[in-house]
Amino acid sequence: xxxxxxxxxxxxxxxxxxxxxxxxxxxxxxxxxxxxxxxxxxxxxxxxxxxxxxxxxxxxxxxxxxxxxxxxxxxxxxxxxxxxxxxxxxxxxxxxxxxxxxxxxxxxxxxxxxxxxxxxxxxxxxxxxxxxxxxxxxxxxxxxxxxxxxxxxxxxxxxxxxxxxxxxxxxxxxxxxxxxxxxxxxxxxxxxxx
Amino acid sequence: xxxxxxxxxxxxxxxxxxxxxxxxxxxxxxxxxxxxxxxxxxxxxxxxxxxxxxxxxxxxxxxxxxxxxxxxxxxxxxxxxxxxxxxxxxxxxxxxxxxxxxxxxxxxxxxxxxxxxxxxxxxxxxxxxxxxxxxxxxxxxxxxxxxxxxxxxxxxxxxxxxxxxxxxxxxxxxxxxxxxxxxxxxxxxxxxxx
Amino acid sequence: xxxxxxxxxxxxxxxxxxxxxxxxxxxxxxxxxxxxxxxxxxxxxxxxxxxxxxxxxxxxxxxxxxxxxxxxxxxxxxxxxxxxxxxxxxxxxxxxxxxxxxxxxxxxxxxxxxxxxxxxxxxxxxxxxxxxxxxxxxxxxxxxxxxxxxxxxxxxxxxxxxxxxxxxxxxxxxxxxxxxxxxxxxxxxxxxxx
Amino acid sequence: xxxxxxxxxxxxxxxxxxxxxxxxxxxxxxxxxxxxxxxxxxxxxxxxxxxxxxxxxxxxxxxxxxxxxxxxxxxxxxxxxxxxxxxxxxxxxxxxxxxxxxxxxxxxxxxxxxxxxxxxxxxxxxxxxxxxxxxxxxxxxxxxxxxxxxxxxxxxxxxxxxxxxxxxxxxxxxxxxxxxxxxxxxxxxxxxxx
DNA sequence: CATGAATGAGCTTTCATTCAT
DNA sequence: TATGAATGAAAGCTCATTCAT
Numbered sequence: 001x002x003x004x005x006x007x008x009x010x011x012x013x014x015x016x017x018x019x020x021x022x023x024x025x026x027x028x029x030x031x032x033x034x035x036x037x038x039x040x041x042x043x044x045x046x047x048x049x050x051x052x053x054x055x056x057x058x059x060x061x062x063x064x065x066x067x068x069x070x071x072x073x074x075x076x077x078x079x080x081x082x083x084x085x086x087x088x089x090x091x092x093x094x095x096x097x098x099x100x101x102x103x104x105x106x107x108x109x110x111x112x113x114x115x116x117x118x119x120x121x122x123x124x125x126x127x128x129x130x131x132x133x134x135x136x137x138x139x140x141x142x143x144x145x146x147x148x149x150x151x152x153x154x155x156x157x158x159x160x161x162x163x164x165x166x167x168x169x170x171x172x173x174x175x176x177x178x179x180x181x182x183x184x185x186x187x188x189x190x191x192x193x194x
Numbered sequence: 195x196x197x198x199x200x201x202x203x204x205x206x207x208x209x210x211x212x213x214x215x216x217x218x219x220x221x222x223x224x225x226x227x228x229x230x231x232x233x234x235x236x237x238x239x240x241x242x243x244x245x246x247x248x249x250x251x252x253x254x255x256x257x258x259x260x261x262x263x264x265x266x267x268x269x270x271x272x273x274x275x276x277x278x279x280x281x282x283x284x285x286x287x288x289x290x291x292x293x294x295x296x297x298x299x300x301x302x303x304x305x306x307x308x309x310x311x312x313x314x315x316x317x318x319x320x321x322x323x324x325x326x327x328x329x330x331x332x333x334x335x336x337x338x339x340x341x342x343x344x345x346x347x348x349x350x351x352x353x354x355x356x357x358x359x360x361x362x363x364x365x366x367x368x369x370x371x372x373x374x375x376x377x378x379x380x381x382x383x384x385x386x387x388x
Numbered sequence: 389x390x391x392x393x394x395x396x397x398x399x400x401x402x403x404x405x406x407x408x409x410x411x412x413x414x415x416x417x418x419x420x421x422x423x424x425x426x427x428x429x430x431x432x433x434x435x436x437x438x439x440x441x442x443x444x445x446x447x448x449x450x451x452x453x454x455x456x457x458x459x460x461x462x463x464x465x466x467x468x469x470x471x472x473x474x475x476x477x478x479x480x481x482x483x484x485x486x487x488x489x490x491x492x493x494x495x496x497x498x499x500x501x502x503x504x505x506x507x508x509x510x511x512x513x514x515x516x517x518x519x520x521x522x523x524x525x526x527x528x529x530x531x532x533x534x535x536x537x538x539x540x541x542x543x544x545x546x547x548x549x550x551x552x553x554x555x556x557x558x559x560x561x562x563x564x565x566x567x568x569x570x571x572x573x574x575x576x577x578x579x580x581x582x
Numbered sequence: 583x584x585x586x587x588x589x590x591x592x593x594x595x596x597x598x599x600x601x602x603x604x605x606x607x608x609x610x611x612x613x614x615x616x617x618x619x620x621x622x623x624x625x626x627x628x629x630x631x632x633x634x635x636x637x638x639x640x641x642x643x644x645x646x647x648x649x650x651x652x653x654x655x656x657x658x659x660x661x662x663x664x665x666x667x668x669x670x671x672x673x674x675x676x677x678x679x680x681x682x683x684x685x686x687x688x689x690x691x692x693x694x695x696x697x698x699x700x701x702x703x704x705x706x707x708x709x710x711x712x713x714x715x716x717x718x719x720x721x722x723x724x725x726x727x728x729x730x731x732x733x734x735x736x737x738x739x740x741x742x743x744x745x746x747x748x749x750x751x752x753x754x755x756x757x758x759x760x761x762x763x764x765x766x767x768x769x770x771x772x773x774x775x776x
Numbered sequence: 777c778a779t780g781a782a783t784g785a786g787c788t789t790t791c792a793t794t795c796a797t
Numbered sequence: 798t799a800t801g802a803a804t805g806a807a808a809g810c811t812c813a814t815t816c817a818t
Contacts, residue, residue, distance in 0.1 A: 610786090610787065610788085611787080611788060611789085612787080612788090622788090622789085623789085623790080623791080625789095626788095626789070626790080631788080631789080632787095632788070632789090
């Protein structure tokens with residue numbers, strides 16, 4: 001019984017594993033090809049070059065990541081609840097996929113400017129999702145309107161990202177998902193008492 | 195009149211410039227040596243290997259960076275003011291040194307696990323400074339005590355880091371330092387109204 | 389209405405164009421197949437391998453080339469006139485077909501020994517034609533008999549070939565055909581006065 | 583006792599041998615390096631890239647080739663004698679160096695346009711030497727003035743080149759140098775009787 | 777006959793590091 | 798200390814050829 005998965009997907013999945021296991025710079029194309037069970041040359045029938053594999057990995061995985069979050073947050077009533085759901089989903093999806101967490105938090109950052117810019121382009125829709133939740137909160141008079149939204153979004157994304165990165169670098173030893181309500185509390189209420 | 199700076203420092207400074215100008219991956223040892231005005235081989239009298247140059251660059255620059263912040267925050271009366279000063283100093287020091295900002299926010303992230311861990315070790319004292327300000331705030335009953343300090347520190351550092359990275363990736367087009375009070379407000383009060 | 393030319397000929401013609409346009413080393417089999425409107429694999433139903441395409445190209449085109457010259461020279465009365473006709477035909481056929489001129493004068497020379505030997509084999513009949521004209525001239529007491537025919541043939545072919553190559557490398561800027569009588573004069577009378 | 587020849591010359595000589603033995607396309611840089619007794623990387627301290635090795639080989643050898651001919655022809659009294667000496671030297675130098683003959687007559691022709699143009703540039707001085715002998719002959723009223731010099735030069739060079747190529751392709755089985763007077767006779771007097 | 781997806785061997789060039797001087 | 802010429806391992810990508818359909 002042969003493997004019927006389309007080669008594109010086979011290669012993407014192999015790339016996630018290989019990058020997570022070996023790190024970005026030790027992920028030779030030949031290693032990815034071997035893991036995917038295809039010839040080296042086959043990679044180039046589906047991807048323009050090595051960088052294109054990485055971008056596609058991120059595009060593919062990030063697409064699913066964002067879709068899950070959008071679906072889940074849409075089921076919530078107000079901006080604060082949506083924000084909590086976003087945090088929970090952000091944490092839970094990365095906690096559920098060890099390799100993906102390593103790739104997004106560590107490996108994909110080791111890239112040159114060109115790749116970085118493409119990653120930012122892919123990340124954009126997620127930032128837009130955050131922006132929209134914040135806007136909604138402002139309209140609902142739940143969130144402050146005296147600070148520019150991009151700055152608020154940077155705080156939210158920066159906090160989530162730093163929290164996940166710390167968790168990954170601590171070898172995922174503690175419960176990331178359990179932190180969600182505390183992070184939500186911090187973001188909404190801030191560090192000050194009352 | 196020849197340059198009397200010790201070669202160690204010459205090489206460190208050359209490395210910062212070369213990395214900022216060419217990017218991490220295009221920063222060959224020979225380029226750094228040329229900029230520093232020494233022979234390639236001389237580099238290896240002062241540094242174990244290429245990675246050691248990078249770690250030393252970060253160590254050197256980060257040491258000064260932290261020292262400045264510690265000195266400045268010590269002159270403040272309470273935790274909230276200290277936090278504001280820390281934010282201002284964090285922003286102003288990077289805004290004042292274009293090359294250093296690029297190196298810390300973009301280039302040094304493109305490194306392998308080993309280098310990343312050493313960078314974290316170097317970053318540790320800065321995180322400790324943040325922790326201490328938070329602890330002081332808690333003792334002063336200014337900051338909340340119901341959330342673990344590491345989480346609060348991650349929010350603070352994550353927000354600052356994300357804000358600076360965005361500013362660098364936007365080609366430093368807007369006034370970073372001017373954002374300090376708003377970021378401080380967000381961190382202390384949160385996104386919620388009141 | 390689809391193209392009814394037999395695929396063999398389609399491929400040969402495509403190969404001439406592709407080689408002339410892209411040069412020998414950039415003439416991938418897939419490019420020739422695309423231009424011919426057939427699948428890559430189809431090529432191998434008609435040709436043993438890539439080299440075989442090139443040999444066949446030369447064989448095909450050279451066959452026509454020689455045939456034209458034989459026909460035309462046969463209409464002449466004596467060796468000297470035949471030689472002039474041969475020169476005129478040699479020049480005019482290449483001048484009339486830009487792509488063929490590039491392929492014969494430049495691209496086909498960039499080949500390995502095996503291909504070169506096959507090309508020589510194909511060229512042989514042309515050299516025989518020259519030899520026969522010379523022999524005829526000797527019999528008619530028009531041409532000298534004190535120098536071996538192969539040497540005379542080398543002078544004739546060498547002169548023609550060098551003249552055409554120079555014209556091609558000068559981007560065919562001047563009138564090649566107009567040179568025929570001068571070249572004929574040089575070959576028959578030599579460079580010396582009287 | 584180590585080899586004191588400068589590496590540049592070592593590599594040039596190794597390249598001639600390797601190309602003659604293996605042919606142009608099978609002459610990997612690593613093969614040349616091995617033959618020269620240096621590391622692969624060392625090649626790139628002396629040559630810009632692989633093509634540069636080939637150009638340099640031709641430049642170096644052709645320089646000597648031309649110099650010898652210029653020196654020898656300058657010792658002759660008139661244009662006809664100079665031409666004979668040029669032919670003799672052209673033949674004898676290639677006959678004396680089997681590898682060089684193969685490289686110049688066969689291997690260096692298998693090159694792309696860029697390399698071909700560089701080779702032509704290097705060949706230029708030789709063509710100028712021929713031109714000058716012809717001009718001298720015209721002034722001395724020995725050579726005809728009714729045909730443009732470039733055409734005469736093409737006949738001369740074409741004849742010599744074709745003669746040498748034939749000799750090389752016939753595995754150098756006959757005496758090339760002995761052909762010189764006959765070739766000279768053909769060039770000066772032509773193929774016609776009287 | 778025809779297809780075209782898949783194969784995988786093959787090669788130039790870079791650059792961190794060494795070491796004889 | 799300082800030099801810089803020399804080293805040589807390492808890897809992305811191409812493309813002629815095959816073969817299952």
